[in-house]
Amino acid sequence: xxxxxxxxxxxxxxxxxxxxxxxxxxxxxxxxxxxxxxxxxxxxxxxxxxxxxxxxxxxxxxxxxxxxxxxxxxxxxxxxxxxxxxxxxxxxxxxxxxxxxxxxxxxxxxxxxxxxxxxxxxxxxxxxxxxxxxxxxxxxxxxxxxxxxxxxxxxxxxxxxxxxxxxxxxxxxxxxxxxxxxxxxxxxxxxxxxxxxxxxxxxxxxxxxxxxxxxxxxxxxxxxxxxxxxxxxxxxxxxxxxxxxxxxxxxxxxxxxxxxxxxxxxxxxxxxxxxxxxxxxxxxxxxxxxxxxxxxxxxxxxxxxxxxxxxxxxxxxxxxxxxxxxxxxxxxxxxxxxxxxxxxxxxxxxxxxxxxxx
Numbered sequence: 295x296x297x298x299x300x301x302x303x304x305x306x307x308x309x310x311x312x313x314x315x316x317x318x319x320x321x322x323x324x325x326x327x328x329x330x331x332x333x334x335x336x337x338x339x340x341x342x343x344x345x346x347x348x349x350x351x352x353x354x355x356x357x358x359x360x361x362x363x364x365x366x367x368x369x370x371x372x373x374x375x376x377x378x379x380x381x382x383x384x385x386x387x388x389x390x391x392x393x394x395x396x397x398x399x400x401x402x403x404x405x406x407x408x409x410x411x412x413x414x415x416x417x418x419x420x421x422x423x424x425x426x427x428x429x430x431x432x433x434x435x436x437x438x439x440x441x442x443x444x445x446x447x448x449x450x451x452x453x454x455x456x457x458x459x460x461x462x463x464x465x466x467x468x469x470x471x472x473x474x475x476x477x478x479x480x481x482x483x484x485x486x487x488x489x490x491x492x493x494x495x496x497x498x499x500x501x502x503x504x505x506x507x508x509x510x511x512x513x514x515x516x517x518x519x520x521x522x523x524x525x526x527x528x529x530x531x532x533x534x535x536x537x538x539x540x541x542x543x544x545x546x547x548x549x550x551x552x553x554x555x556x557x558x559x560x561x562x563x564x565x566x567x568x569x570x571x572x573x574x575x576x577x578x579x580x581x582x583x584x585x586x587x588x589x590x591x592x593x594x595x596x597x598x599x600x601x602x603x604x605x606x607x608x609x610x611x612x613x614x615x616x617x618x619x620x621x622x623x624x625x626x627x628x629x630x631x632x633x634x635x636x637x638x639x640x641x642x643x644x645x646x647x648x649x650x651x652x
Contacts, residue, residue: 327538328643367402380499382510386428402464436515493583514587
């Protein structure tokens with residue numbers, strides 16, 4: 295891919311109609327992380343609650359600390375995954391890892407979390423204990439502490455066992471500037487490992503695959519791997535974890551934020567054969583499946599090989615790969631170059647592939 299250039303694409307001819315978006319009620323697609331989620335945020339939340347912090351549009355907000363040279367990264371996330379336990383993880387591990395990762399995407403060092411629990415009447419104490427023990431183990435692995443919490447109980451049938459909300463806080467070192475708006479033409483795009491593992495693992499736990507795949511969720515805290523990367527390469531421009539909406543939706547967000555195009559080489563994108571087989575059987579696109587322990591890195595090309603070496607030294611980055619590049623042409627487009635010499639345009643997820651995935 296080194297040295298490749300791409301001709302600008304001119305859109306001509308018939309264009310597929312924009313999918314109808316429901317506006318009268320909330321539908322499952324509003325939780326997809328894709329186009330409908332963006333519409334909900336923009337039209338309902340931002341129009342009434344919008345401010346400079348929310349408008350940053352990143353996984354966490356940067357907040358200046360009065361009297362300090364550093365900044366605070368703050369993020370919050372809610373977790374409604376079904377089932378509560380799945381191969382490779384559970385709702386507790388997911389809650390900790392997801393929030394830790396969102397804070398780390400701004401280059402912050404996650405330190406403190408809060409946790410709020412909505413429990414359904416009749417939830418077995420054994421189940422709750424397993425979830426809390428899993429959260430404790432994930433906190434220890436990530437090096438963070440839960441310093442505040444809340445618990446509410448609702449009547450049987452008014453929830454689904456347990457819902458968890460977490461908020462995360464971490465300090466951004468002085469001079470560190472990362473964000474989805476900072477991708478530059480000439481940058482390269484790396485991914486820390488295989489895509490779609492979490493989505494297929496949860497689907498398997500629901501019994502919807504029809505066969506045992508052995509696929510494990512990739513839910514993992516990435517903050518220590520990120521810290522090692524940024525210590526060696528301060529010039530990283532963008533970090534992002536491709537959770538809801540998958541790789542395609544996340545890269546589309548970055549392309550729009552930075553007003554650039556992102557070109558991907560399909561053959562370079564790592565996908566496990568078991569995941570690809572499941573997607574082929576079910577009609578899913580692995581580029582849109584959720585991940586909970588993968589990292590997108592956008593940085594100057596001269597730093598790409600060093601970054602890959604650093605990522606591969608961590609168990610969660612052992613399969614790190616270069617998958618694409620950034621261009622000034624065709625801003626806001628994500629273009630997938632196939633082995634057949636064709637180009638496919640990747641947009642945000644328009645509906646919901648798998649609800650209750652995180």
